[in-house]
Amino acid sequence: MLCGGRGEHRTGRLALRPANWNRDGSVRERDRVLAAAQDASAGLTRSTKDTYVQDDLVVSVARDLAQSAVMAAGPAGMPRTARLTSDAEHLLLTGRPDRAVSLLAQAYHQAR
DSSP, X not given: OXXXXXXXXXXXXXXXXXXGBOTTSOBSSHHHHHHHHXXXXXXXHHOSSOOHHHHHHHHHHHHXXXXXXXXXXXXXXXXXXXXXXXHHHHHHHTTOHHHHHHHHHHHHHHHO
């Protein structure tokens, strides 16, 4: 189970729906998957039983989407998003996956 509670588990299943992914494993429905990662990370933050590994799995989805958008933006993408992604990593390490995903979502949108 990716998250702490029944609703968050459902959120994780929604993110993993085949319609959200391409055959090669890349994300097709980026905004939908990012929203599901935000919901799941909120559940993890509320949980007292989550582990760093669970937090990191959810944050990794948002991180991958943000990094992809930054790369697609070219040389201008990194300066606009570097602080957001750096702060997100710190928040993950300090037990705030919800805030980490939120900053990565901001980086994703700024890079686009």
